[in-house]
Amino acid sequence: MRTELIDGRLHRGTASRISVVAGIARVVDYLFGALYLLLLVRFALEFFNARTGAGFFQLIRELTDAFYAPFRGLFATTIIDGAHFVWPLVVAILGYMVLHALIRGLLRLIANG
Secondary structure (H helix, E strand, C coil), rough: CEEEEECCCECHHHHHHHHHHHHHHHHHHHHHHHHHHHHHHHHHHCCCCCCCCCCCHHCCCCHHHHHHHHHHHHHHHECCCEEEECCCHHHEEEEEHCCCHHHHHHHHHHHHH
């Protein structure tokens, strides 16, 4: 294990810990990015009133249902000129953005620890 001198103190494995945490952060970013994309696609399909019986819509619904469930029914859907503005999906995306930021902050604390 490598020993480094940082701020006048000896640290063992600091570089490897930072490298591991950076790798974890990249995976977390990728997973949250995929979640944001899926939720945005679902929002667009709902907004443009896509046919719920279409295979693509059903696939997106199945992939996002577990993540959307805690927010379902939180607010009513607004209908504007036939377009469905699904407020719970917007809140879900914002909620997962906050969770993502908290996880990244925690990883930063661990890396700098």
